[in-house]
Amino acid sequence: MTPELDPTLTQTQPLAAPKPRSPRQQMLARALGHKGLMFGLIVIAVIVFVALFAPLLTRYDPFAQDLLERMKPPEFLGGTAEHWLGTDALGRDFWTRLAYGARVSLLIGISAAVISGLIGATLGILAGYFGGWVDATVTFLINVRLAMPVVLVALAVVALFGGSLTVVVSVLGLLLWDRFAVVLRSATMQVRQQDYVAAAVVLGASLPRVLIKDILPNVMNHLIVILTLEMAHAIILEAALSFLGLGVQPPTPSWGLMIAEGKDMLLFEPWLITIPGAALFCLVLAINMLGDGIRDVTAPEGRN
Numbered sequence: 001m002t003p004e005l006d007p008t009l010t011q012t013q014p015l016a017a018p019k020p021r022s023p024r025q026q027m028l029a030r031a032l033g034h035k036g037l038m039f040g041l042i043v044i045a046v047i048v049f050v051a052l053f054a055p056l057l058t059r060y061d062p063f064a065q066d067l068l069e070r071m072k073p074p075e076f077l078g079g080t081a082e083h084w085l086g087t088d089a090l091g092r093d094f095w096t097r098l099a100y101g102a103r104v105s106l107l108i109g110i111s112a113a114v115i116s117g118l119i120g121a122t123l124g125i126l127a128g129y130f131g132g133w134v135d136a137t138v139t140f141l142i143n144v145r146l147a148m149p150v151v152l153v154a155l156a157v158v159a160l161f162g163g164s165l166t167v168v169v170s171v172l173g174l175l176l177w178d179r180f181a182v183v184l185r186s187a188t189m190q191v192r193q194q195d196y197v198a199a200a201v202v203l204g205a206s207l208p209r210v211l212i213k214d215i216l217p218n219v220m221n222h223l224i225v226i227l228t229l230e231m232a233h234a235i236i237l238e239a240a241l242s243f244l245g246l247g248v249q250p251p252t253p254s255w256g257l258m259i260a261e262g263k264d265m266l267l268f269e270p271w272l273i274t275i276p277g278a279a280l281f282c283l284v285l286a287i288n289m290l291g292d293g294i295r296d297v298t299a300p301e302g303r304n
Helices: 023-032 035-052 094-130 132-146 150-161 165-175 178-191 195-202 207-243 255-265 271-298
Strands: none
Touching: 023 035, 023 271, 035 094, 035 271, 094 132, 094 165, 094 178, 094 207, 094 255, 094 271, 132 178, 150 165, 150 207, 165 207, 178 207, 195 207, 207 255, 207 271, 255 271
16 A cells, blocks of 8 residues: 655745746837826827827817907806817917927827938938948038028028928928938947948848848937937927927917917917917827837847
């Protein structure tokens, strides 16, 4: 008869080691745990939602004027729920103008950042990869660009060709590429020294293949971060130009233009400037926090 085993003598089986997370899962976990990135992402998502679905979120026309309803205060300042953010000096619903103005700010910010990113990234990668006279030429162009004050040049060009959405986007896109070029030039110089780039060249990979498949993916995090910063920069510059009357022209709804239209009533109706100013502040802050969070998540070893 086989004796029963003493349960106190049985050995505990070792627990299975947890399956290691993939780099993508680790990056996602860092992103979800980054408060600044999540705050910026949520705020931008809300503003994008308002911009895309503005016709469904308001029943008024952003261009419709009603002088009998002019200068109605917001509901929280004693106004009515019919115009919960009030009306402007021409009787236009302020919430409607604000919602449609988000489209203009986002369109200008994204378009200008993409145009400048294409120019600056191309020049920076070429300069960093080839060096020599290519690098010297690009460096000269960067120095020329840095010697030109962005605001003054934008004011002169817009005043010369007239203020419109197309002119503003084109001017900002052609003036904001220098930071892309400087950062990507430096990043490309570091990446081109890596063994996998040398291996691709030795194996006979074509130049476009090396630049697109080996260089670009490894500097993409720098590109995305600069893209967010320049998008915020473009939005601020557009608001400044519109405030001076040289940007988007009325009656197109624009946050900068709304601030300009309310400046004469600053002492009597400060909400005319406070509301679009707060919206502009939140958008720019969210974009900058998103860019800072992307930098932390994609290159955490470089942060303290």
